[in-house]
Amino acid sequence: MFAVSAEETLRRTQAERTAQSDALMLQSAIRLIVARGTAGTHLKDVGESAGYSRGLASYRFGNKAGLFTFIVHSVGDDWLRELSAAVREKNGLPAILAATDAHYRFVVEAADRIRAFYILWFDSIGPDTGLKNVIANVHQRRRADVEAWIRAGITSGNVRSDVDVRSIAEQFCASIIGIVYQWLLISRVEKHIFELHEGLKRQMISALALNSNKS
Amino acid sequence: MFAVSAEETLRRTQAERTAQSDALMLQSAIRLIVARGTAGTHLKDVGESAGYSRGLASYRFGNKAGLFTFIVHSVGDDWLRELSAAVREKNGLPAILAATDAHYRFVVEAADRIRAFYILWFDSIGPDTGLKNVIANVHQRRRADVEAWIRAGITSGNVRSDVDVRSIAEQFCASIIGIVYQWLLISRVEKHIFELHEGLKRQMISALALNSNKS
DNA sequence: GGGCATTTACTTGTTGCAAACAAGTAATAT
DNA sequence: ATATTACTTGTTTGCAACAAGTAAATGCCC
Incomplete structure (x- = not known):
């Protein structure tokens, strides 16, 4: 047959x-x-x-937590992949500036998946939703990446060597979170969010660049 | 009788x-x-x-949204009152540094009400929960306060006059949000969160102080 | 390769529980 | 004593969670 x-x-x-x-x-x-x-x-x-x-x-x-975990995994993996593609072999300050630009692009694209991802991100803040651990891990990975960029920048000489790497990396990640929060809160995006990303870049330059006024 | x-x-x-x-x-x-x-x-x-x-x-x-709105109003009003008491008649950079210190104190006190307040804060991010508007208003008020401090600092001469006030205020508020997020995410607080607040203060000093290296 | 047992994908039936609202009772006010 | 306001209890509705069923795909022996 x-x-x-x-x-x-x-x-x-x-x-x-x-x-x-x-x-x-x-x-x-x-x-x-x-x-x-x-x-x-x-x-x-x-x-x-x-x-x-x-x-x-x-x-x-x-259950719902399982669904949300699945979404965060799916979108989060894509996202991290796209981000590291944008940074490529850069390190130090150029890497951080490229990552910031890439983040801005993701956000203004305003793809639903990014929006949903971050809604879940903020939603997981309550106590012990298994999701919280997943997101804490993504967050840690992100911070570790930034730390690695800074350290590589120090060894290759495009970042000054007296910075507190961990502290700067956390500051950077915290700022990104804050920017995303504002994006989700007030939906009219564009210029506003652009300025926040530019401000973050300026701040990182003043923290990391070699020709600084460190007294 | x-x-x-x-x-x-x-x-x-x-x-x-x-x-x-x-x-x-x-x-x-x-x-x-x-x-x-x-x-x-x-x-x-x-x-x-x-x-x-x-x-x-x-x-x-x-309904639940009504309860949450009530909580945010109650705690939020207290909170803003305590904050402005901490800042008092200060302006410019001292006001911002005092506000940052006060915020750190609130957070490490770790009173349940602050924690619940911020959990609701992040929870309201989804679409059109009446709560979202309440929180957007608190957020706006906060940013307006920061802007006012900076402007007052400019007129009274303790802040340099070439800064983009709005942009700096937003950057500051975004950083605070990011710090709070990290606090809620990883519960072991203390040193970690302290460093984030100190980093934010340094960042604001470098953005606003008079003796800056503006090329 | 064709037919049968097993496994995997999906559906439908059922239970439990909370939100939401309606209608009641108890406390205070006029 | 009547009206109003605070609170409780009864009832409906709707979703989550799980159990038991059906349908589709795979492995197996020939």
Whole structure:
């Protein structure tokens, strides 16, 4: 029997099936989070608006925390990859300035996935949602990257050697968080957020550049 | 009939009754938010753990958003009052440094109310929870205060006159938000958060002080 | 390669619980 | 004594969570 025409075409492996339903539900969830917030995003809706049954999201992710963790992982990994592509082999101050520019670009692109990602980011602040650990890790990785850039800049001589690396890296990450917060709070973006990123760059230059007025 | 002995002692006005139940439920809600997060805080529990019925919180605040708005108003007003007391008649750089120190003190005191306040602050980031507007207003007021300090510092001559006031004020507020975020994320506070505040002060000094290396 | 057992993907049925509101009772005010 | 305000209890609705079912894909022995 090789006359199974129609059925043959829509036969997919199990891996493909889950990959597809994961992807569709991811998209749906992102749209819902951006539109209604985390509290207004119901697992039921996630499954149904992805074209499946009301129960699939529950079954796949277990609960809301599981769904949110999945989203943060998916988007966060992409994001970190794109960021390190933007920085490439740079180090020291150029790396930090490139990262800041890249961040600005991500934010003004205003892709729903970035917005949803950061909504979840801030949402996870409460106590012991497994999500909190995931995000704390992303945060640590980010800070470690910045520290590495600064240290590399010191050895290659484009950053002055008397800075407190850890402290500057934390300051940088804290500023990014603050900028993102403002972006999510007031939706009219553009110029405003641009200025915040430019200010952050100036601040990093004055903290790290060689020709500084360190008394 | 003036033999109403016992009853006479516990007679309160209606205003006193609501004031007391408001206060008790406020405390309960703060404890619950810190312990279980916003999603895990049920109106039912707020009423009951304050010594009332399961329905009172619903009745008084309407819904969860109403409760959260009430908390942000209560704590936020106290907070702004304490902050402006710490700054007093200072202006310019001294005002900003004093505000930063005061903020550090509030945070390390780690009073539950501050923690709950900021948890709600970050929680309100999603779309159009009436709470978002409340918090956007607090945020605006805060930024306006900082701008006013800087401007006053310029006229009284302790801040250099070529700074972009608005931009610096936003940078400052963004940094504060970022610091608070880190505080909520990693609970071991002390030294770490202290350093972040000190770094912010240094940054503001380099942005605003008169004897600067503006090329 | 074809048919049967196993595993994996997804759906539907059910329970429990909280939010929201309605209708009641108790306390204070006029 | 009546009206108003504070609070409680009853009821509905809707989602999350899980259990038990069906459908699709895979492994296996021939």
